[in-house]
Amino acid sequence: MPDSAISKTSAMAPARAPDAVRSRSTSLRARGEPFVWLLGGALAFGVMMIVGFLLLVLWNGIAAFFPKPLAEVRLTDGSKLAGEPTRRERYPVTPEQLGKLASAPRAAILAADGVSGRTLYRIGNYDIYNEDFRWVSDFEVTTVAYPAQLMFVERREWGPLVGSAVAMKLGNEAERPMAAFSAAAVTAAHREALARWERIRHLERGEIGRINHYLEQGRLRVRRAELRHGTASAEAQTARAAAEEQARELQKSYDAFSGEARDLRQRDATHLITFAEIGGKTKTLPLSGVVRMYAANDLHLMDKLAVYVSRWWEFLSDEPREANTEGGVLPAIFGTFAMTLLLVLVVAPFGVVTALYLREYARQGRLVSIVRISVNNLAGVPSIVYGVFGLGFFAYILGGTIDQVFFSERLPSPTFGTGGLLWSSLTLALLTVPVVIVATEEALAAVPRSMREGSLACGASKWQTIRNIVLPRAMPGIMTGIILAMARGAGEVAPLMLVGVVKLAPELPIDGFFPYIHLERSFMHLGFHIFDVGFQSRNSEAGKPMVFVTTVLLVALVAAMNASAIIIRSRLKRKFQGSQF
Amino acid sequence: MAVAAAPQQKPIAQGGYKTVCHVKRGPAGAVLEIGGFNLWYGASQALFEVCMAVEKGLVTALIGPSGCGKSTLLRSLNRMNDLIDGVRTGGLVKLDGEDIYDSRADVIALRKRMGMVFQKPNPFPMSIFENVVYPLRVDGVNDRATLQEACERALRGAALWEEAKDRLGESALGLSGGQQQRLCIARATAGEPDVLLMDEPCSALDPIATAKIEELMDELSGQYTVIIVTHNMQQAARVSDNTAFMYLGRLIEYGDTEEIFTTPSDPRTQDYITGRFG
Ligand SMILES: Nc1ncnc2c1ncn2[C@@H]1O[C@H](COP(=O)(O)OP(=O)(O)OP(=O)(O)O)[C@@H](O)[C@H]1O
Numbered sequence: 001m002p003d004s005a006i007s008k009t010s011a012m013a014p015a016r017a018p019d020a021v022r023s024r025s026t027s028l029r030a031r032g033e034p035f036v037w038l039l040g041g042a043l044a045f046g047v048m049m050i051v052g053f054l055l056l057v058l059w060n061g062i063a064a065f066f067p068k069p070l071a072e073v074r075l076t077d078g079s080k081l082a083g084e085p086t087r088r089e090r091y092p093v094t095p096e097q098l099g100k101l102a103s104a105p106r107a108a109i110l111a112a113d114g115v116s117g118r119t120l121y122r123i124g125n126y127d128i129y130n131e132d133f134r135w136v137s138d139f140e141v142t143t144v145a146y147p148a149q150l151m152f153v154e155r156r157e158w159g160p161l162v163g164s165a166v167a168m169k170l171g172n173e174a175e176r177p178m179a180a181f182s183a184a185a186v187t188a189a190h191r192e193a194l195a196r197w198e199r200i201r202h203l204e205r206g207e208i209g210r211i212n213h214y215l216e217q218g219r220l221r222v223r224r225a226e227l228r229h230g231t232a233s234a235e236a237q238t239a240r241a242a243a244e245e246q247a248r249e250l251q252k253s254y255d256a257f258s259g260e261a262r263d264l265r266q267r268d269a270t271h272l273i274t275f276a277e278i279g280g281k282t283k284t285l286p287l288s289g290v291v292r293m294y295a296a297n298d299l300h301l302m303d304k305l306a307v308y309v310s311r312w313w314e315f316l317s318d319e320p321r322e323a324n325t326e327g328g329v330l331p332a333i334f335g336t337f338a339m340t341l342l343l344v345l346v347v348a349p350f351g352v353v354t355a356l357y358l359r360e361y362a363r364q365g366r367l368v369s370i371v372r373i374s375v376n377n378l379a380g381v382p383s384i385v386y387g388v389f390g391l392g393f394f395a396y397i398l399g400g401t402i403d404q405v406f407f408s409e410r411l412p413s414p415t416f417g418t419g420g421l422l423w424s425s426l427t428l429a430l431l432t433v434p435v436v437i438v439a440t441e442e443a444l445a446a447v448p449r450s451m452r453e454g455s456l457a458c459g460a461s462k463w464q465t466i467r468n469i470v471l472p473r474a475m476p477g478i479m480t481g482i483i484l485a486m487a488r489g490a491g492e493v494a495p496l497m498l499v500g501v502v503k504l505a506p507e508l509p510i511d512g513f514f515p516y517i518h519l520e521r522s523f524m525h526l527g528f529h530i531f532d533v534g535f536q537s538r539n540s541e542a543g544k545p546m547v548f549v550t551t552v553l554l555v556a557l558v559a560a561m562n563a564s565a566i567i568i569r570s571r572l573k574r575k576f577q578g579s580q581f
Numbered sequence: 582m583a584v585a586a587a588p589q590q591k592p593i594a595q596g597g598y599k600t601v602c603h604v605k606r607g608p609a610g611a612v613l614e615i616g617g618f619n620l621w622y623g624a625s626q627a628l629f630e631v632c633m634a635v636e637k638g639l640v641t642a643l644i645g646p647s648g649c650g651k652s653t654l655l656r657s658l659n660r661m662n663d664l665i666d667g668v669r670t671g672g673l674v675k676l677d678g679e680d681i682y683d684s685r686a687d688v689i690a691l692r693k694r695m696g697m698v699f700q701k702p703n704p705f706p707m708s709i710f711e712n713v714v715y716p717l718r719v720d721g722v723n724d725r726a727t728l729q730e731a732c733e734r735a736l737r738g739a740a741l742w743e744e745a746k747d748r749l750g751e752s753a754l755g756l757s758g759g760q761q762q763r764l765c766i767a768r769a770t771a772g773e774p775d776v777l778l779m780d781e782p783c784s785a786l787d788p789i790a791t792a793k794i795e796e797l798m799d800e801l802s803g804q805y806t807v808i809i810v811t812h813n814m815q816q817a818a819r820v821s822d823n824t825a826f827m828y829l830g831r832l833i834e835y836g837d838t839e840e841i842f843t844t845p846s847d848p849r850t851q852d853y854i855t856g857r858f859g
């Protein structure tokens with residue numbers, strides 16, 4: 001405000017402000033503008049960090065499966081290597097390295113403050129080189145080329161192979177050089193080999209696995225009869241006879257299946273392909289041992305996309321191999337999803353009922369206040385503590401008792417007496433139930449009293465009022481609590497490592513055998529998968545892309561589950577929006 | 582409207598508050614008898630020694646300045662005040678001779694007999710139809726035809742049928758404020774209660790809807806007993822048979838509406854009616 005205005009004011013009212021001239025303009029501090037800027041800036045910073053992190057993960061995850069070119073590098077010492085350039089960095093060159101260099105490159109490095117660039121190549125061929133990755137400093141390189149015949153071969157064992165295909169042998173034919181086969185013939189042979197391999201796996205894992213399952217069931221029936229009636233009892237005798245009869249039956253089909261599998265394996269062993277790595281060493285492997293092969297420098301965009309899509313498909317629909325650093329994560333997706341679903345099924349009714357009692361029925365006194373404060377504080381207990389509790393109480397005490405009562409014939413191997421899907425869900429339910437209770441209590445408290453009174457005045461009982469008016473009206477708030485609980489539960493890993501998550505779970509918790517849903521089984525989890533692949537595997541560099549892809553997947557899974565819950569909630573909310581002002 | 586029986590002088594209140602007016606008697610006697618009723622919100626007393634007998638089949642108006650305890654008295658009659666923490670009561674309220682504050686009294690059955698319309702409309706977050714038939718639903722009535730019939734009758738009575746008949750399935754929260762209030766009136770009458778408690782039912786309504794509600798009250802009187810709180814003197818004079826004037830938690834005067842409005846015996850009643858305060 002201009003000075004004249006102030007002086008005019010004071011001149012008009014000299015009696016009110018005799019000595020000090022009061023400023024009538026609002027100071028910046030009074031208006032609080034700097035604080036608003038500060039807070040806004042902090043918000044922007046926070047949001048930027050989160051968005052930046054998500055973008056980083058997303059970009060790395062999306063790019064991970066895109067086929068990279070293969071470089072052939074000739075080094076100053078005359079040797080050659082071939083591999084995917086993975087990343088570059090600058091590093092200080094050690095004095096010994098400098099000492100061995102010729103004068104020209106040494107001068108160049110010294111001019112650059114002793115720092116040189118280097119590239120990490122994924123050279124593959126772990127079985128030949130004993131390493132998967134190799135750093136190559138810039139001053140070691142003479143030439144870099146991208147020859148068209150270099151192939152990137154993903155194998156079932158030993159990780160990728162980099163080299164060129166030299167020969168192939170199909171069945172009883174003699175081995176012929178690669179040039180004798182058309183590209184279509186190679187693809188067809190490969191496809192046939194993969195189909196054969198699938199069939200073998202189906203026979204050995206599926207059919208023979210089923211026979212083993214029935215045999216085990218028979219054995220358990222005998223054991224149960226023995227435990228219940230004594231070893232020499234008539235019941236045990238008949239059970240034994242029945243089991244033997246069944247075993248004879250099963251043996252017949254077992255012979256058939258294993259015979260077919262043996263034949264297929266023999267056939268498979270005659271379909272071979274030979275590769276030569278860059279140094280000239282050759283490696284022969286069965287054609288079915290090749291998951292995917294492509295000439296990386298000879299791909300058109302469509303071919304690259306095909307490789308990309310097929311890798312994603314494998315990732316989403318297959319089991320892991322090579323200590324989880326390759327293959328897919330289907331069991332982990334399934335495990336995460338099943339565990340979260342089970343968690344919600346447990347936590348929602350339990351939390352809502354607890355909150356209903358606390359808010360609507362319990363007499364609001366000191367005891368209820370203490371309970372409420374305790375519940376709120378439970379949310380702050382470190383999650384690993386819940387893991388320890390879950391293992392001790394659920395798995396050992398509860399599960400151990402269940403085993404003794406219902407599954408005594410399987411002892412000493414535990415059924416429920418060890419970590420599993422059910423105990424994991426219950427542990428996480430315990431961990432997240434405070435969130436649901438607090439949110440539900442708040443939602444219940446926010447239901448206007450006039451609505452309850454309206455219902456009661458109509459002659460509804462307290463329960464009818466809660467059922468018909470209070471709960472529907474509080475539903476969006478309750479959903480918020482469930483969403484928060486779900487998000488927290490789906491991302492929690494630490495307690496799960498104690499109560500049921502494993503590195504590799506061969507059996508899904510759902511299969512074709514009664515009772516179809518096996519809640520006692522241990523399972524895989526995307527969060528643990530990230531930890532395991534990234535930090536626990538032999539080859540953390542190879543697992544890096546998997547870490548990003550799995551993170552993207554986990555974030556996407558949690559986001560998808562949250563989004564569906566949020567959609568349900570907004571549907572509910574719309575129902576309660578009035579147009580009255 | 583029932584004609585006044587032989588004028589009878591009846592001291593209604595104790596504690597120095599006496600009425601000289603005559604209560605218009607219904608054909609069936611009193612349905613509600615309130616005797617020496619006190620009510621405390623925590624430490625502060627809101628009702629003092631209220632004594633009155635509400636005649637069956639008549640319309641009784643409760644008037645008085647804001648904050649004098651009209652709503653409190655009304656809510657005491659269907660024990661709505663039970664829901665408020667720290668409320669204590671003393672004295673008698675008898676419905677057809679039975680003490681409603683007795684420890685064995687069935688509150689739910691009581692409320693089914695007492696329909697209530699609140700000062701502010703409070704529709705439920707459901708469809709219009711479900712709102713109206715809610716009292717029947719809680720009684721376990723699920724027959725579609727019965728519900729539809731009850732819904733139409735109640736909505737017609739509340740002068741809402743024409744506006745709502747094509748949108749019965751829509752959310753009641755989409756109605757205007759006045760429509761919502763009429764919906765609440767329909768809801769209160771749908772359960773066919775014996776006594777209808779109305780707390781300023783017309784404060785959000787336009788003159789036409791108000792006239793319709795008054796018409797409804799006129800129709801209802803005879804079969805129902807209506808107790809209505811109102812700030813509108815003309816309305817009280819138009820619709821009610823008896824009028825009770827309350828002031829600072831006390832019942833000052835209670836009697837035949839005509840007499841209260843023409844020859845009030847208490848100077849405060851006189852002042853209030855003529856608009857000198859309140
Ligand atoms: N829930 C409550 N807790 C404490 N005091 C209350 C409560 N409700 C009402 N009162 C008090 O009781 C007295 C009577 O209130 P009441 O609502 O019955 O007045 P009223 O006559 O209905 O007024 P109005 O015409 O403004 O609706 C007031 O002094 C009010 O402050």
Ligand SMILES: [Mg+2]
Nearest residue numbers: 651652700780
């Ligand atoms: Mg009121």
